Amino acid sequence: MEHTQFLAVNLMVYEMIIMFIIFALFHKKFYKENLAKRERKITSNSNIFGWVFIALSLIILYLNPTILTRYSFVWLASELKSKDVEGVSVSFFLTIIQLSHLILTVSILNIIYRFYEKKPHFIFVILSIFVVAISSSFIVGTSRFSIILPLVTGLYTILKLYKPYRKLLGFLSIALSFIFIAVSTSLKRKTITGDVGSSTFENLNTDLQLYFSGVANVAHSVNTRLIYEPFNVMAILSDLFRSVIYLNSLFGQHVSALMQYNVSFYGGGPSRDQILPMIGQGYLYFGFILAPILTALTIIIVMYLDKKIMKSSSLFTIYIITYLCLKFALFNMANATIQISFFTNFFLILLIIEWLNKTIKTR
Template structure:
C-alpha cells in the first residue's frame, strides 16, 4: 500500500491569529517604547497612534485581509501601519521631532494633531467595517477558470493606441519626457508644469501603454490556456515589466501604483507564476525609486549625515505625519482666507483633467498653496496637505474626517464595480483608482480627483467608444452599434 501525502491546508483563521499575534507584539512594543521615551512638548500623546491602530487592526483589518482580496484594504492597512506605528517609533527612536519648516508648529497644535489623527482612524475604521459588512452580503466570487469575458472588438483601442503614440511623437516635449526603466534627469513635476497640449499627449501615451499591456496579457493568457506553453507566460512577464518600466516624470507613487495593479492583474491570470515574478518586480521598483530620488535631488534634512533621520522625514511628508497635520491646523490660523468656499471650489475643480482648462486662471488659490505658505513662508509647493487637515480647514474639528470618509465610500463603490466587471480593461483601471484611494491618509482630495480624472475618466471615454465600434474583418468596414 502506498501512502498519499496530501498538502496540508492551513485554515485562514490560523493566519488571522498569527498576524494578530505579530501585530499585538509590534503594536504593544511601539506603544510602550514611545510612551516611555517621548522627549518633546506636544508629543506626549504620540503613543495613542500605535495604540489605536493596533486595536483597529486586531478588531477589523486582520480579518478583512484574509477574507478576500481587496486592493484598497491591503494598501490602506500597509499605509496605516507606516503612518501610525512605524513613524511614531522612528520619531522617538531617532529623537527627530522636527520637520522642514523654518518655524515649527506650536506644542498645542502637535497635541491636537495627534488627537485628530486618532479620530480620523477611528471614524474611517467604523465606516470601513459597516461598508464591508454590507458588501460581503452581495459578493460573488470570480470564476478563476474564466475570470473575464472576451472583448468583442479591440478596434477602438487600436485606433486610440496609434493616436496616443502619434501624439507622443508629434507634440513637442512629450517623447523627451518618457523614461524607460531609468528616470531621466530634469523631469521633476514635468506633467504639472507643462501646457495643456503636452499634458494631454502624455496622458494619452500612458493610457495607450497600459491598454497594450492589458491586450497582450489577455492574449497570452488565452494562448497559454490553449497550449500550456511557457513562451506565453514569458511574453506576459515581459509585458508586465515594460508596463511598469515606461513612465513619465518622477512621481514615485505613480510607479508603485502601476506596479501593484499590473501584479494584481497578472496574479489573476497566471497565479501559478505570481510568486516568481513579484520578487523581481519588487527589486525593480526599489531600484527605480532609489534612482528617482537621486534624479529628483531631494534635499537631505540631515545634510546626508543620517539615513534614519532622512527616512523619518520622508515618512512624515508622504504619510501625513503629526508634524504635517499640525502645520495644516496652523494654516487655518495664519491664513483665515483659506477657509473660504472658493478655495474648496478650486480644490475640487482645478486638479480635474479637462475642467482645469477653464478654471486654472480664476483668481483663486487652492488649500495646498496656503499650506505650503505656512510651511515655508515662500512659494515652495513641495509638501502634501494631509486629508484630515484639509477637512478641518473647511469644516472644523468635528467634521474633519469627512473627506477621508467620502473617499472610503467611493472606494467601496468602485470595489463593488471591480467585483462585478467581466472586462479585463475595466478591472485594471478601476483597480488602479482603488489602489490610489488606499493611500488616502497620505493624500488629499486634489490627489484623488486628479487621479480619478487622469486614470479613469479618459479611459471610460475610450472604453465606451470602443464598445460602440465593431470592426468587421470579412466586410472590411466599421459600423456603430
C-alpha cells in the same frame, strides 16, 4: 509647537477611527456575499478603440517628441528627469501619452491572454509578467506613483488572470514590488539630495513624510488654519475642481487651501509642490469634527470599486478599475483635489474607450 503636533496626532487617530467605523457600517452592503466564490471567468476583449487611441498618441509623440524627456527608465538612469517638458505647453498632450502608456500595457496583456485562452501554457504567464515589469519601469519626473501604481495594477491583473499559478505569482509580485520600490527610492534620493549621506532612519523618515500624511505634514495643515478661512463653499469647490478642465472656470478666484498650506510649509517662497494631506484638507475646509469626511467618502468609493473588480469578467475593466481603486486607496499620499482631477481628466477617458469597445462588440 507641541500643541500643534498634539492636535495633528489627534486628527490622524480620529481619521483612523472613522475609517474603521465606515468599514463596519458599510461592509455588509458591499461584501454581503462571498465574492471570491462568485468570480466570473475573465475573458479577453475587443480593443479597437484602445489601439486607435495608441495610434493617436504616436502621432502626438511624432509631433512633440520632447514629451519623452519627462520619462526615465529606472534600470539605466543615474538620476530622474524633471516632470516639466520644455517646448510643450499643452499639458493635455502629456496626459494623453501617460494614458496611452497604460492602454498599451493592458492591450498587450489582452493579446497574450487571448493566446492563453486557446492554449494554456506557463510561457504566457512569463510574458505577461515581463510586459508589466518593462511597462512599469518608466518613471514620470520624480513621481514614484508613476511606476508603483502601474506595477501593482498589472501584477494584480495577472493574479486574476492566471489562477492556477497564484501562489508563485504572489511571491513574484512581492519580490518585484520590493525591488521597484528600492530602486526608485534610491534614484529619487540621488536626484533630490545629490546622494548626500545620511542615516537609514533619517532617509526613511523623510520618505514617509514626503509620501504619507505624517505628523509633520498634518501639523503644517493645522498651522495653515491661522491663514485660511473654513466653510467657504465657493472656495472649497474652487479648490476641489482647480485641476478639472472647464469646471475650474466656474468658481472664480478664491484663496486656495492648497496654496496656503505650501506657504505655511515653506514659510513663504516660490515652492508650491508639497501635497496637502487629505485629513489636513478636511480640517481646513470643515474644522476638526468634520475633518475626516473626505476620507470617509474615499473609503466608500474604494469598497464599491473593490466589489466591481471582483464581479467583473472583462480584462480591460479589471485593469482600469483596479488602477482607480489603488489610486483612491492610497489617499494618504494624495488629497481630494488630486483624486477628483485624476478621475475627471484621466480615468473618464479610459471608461469611454471601454464603453466604445463594448458598443462595437455588441453591434
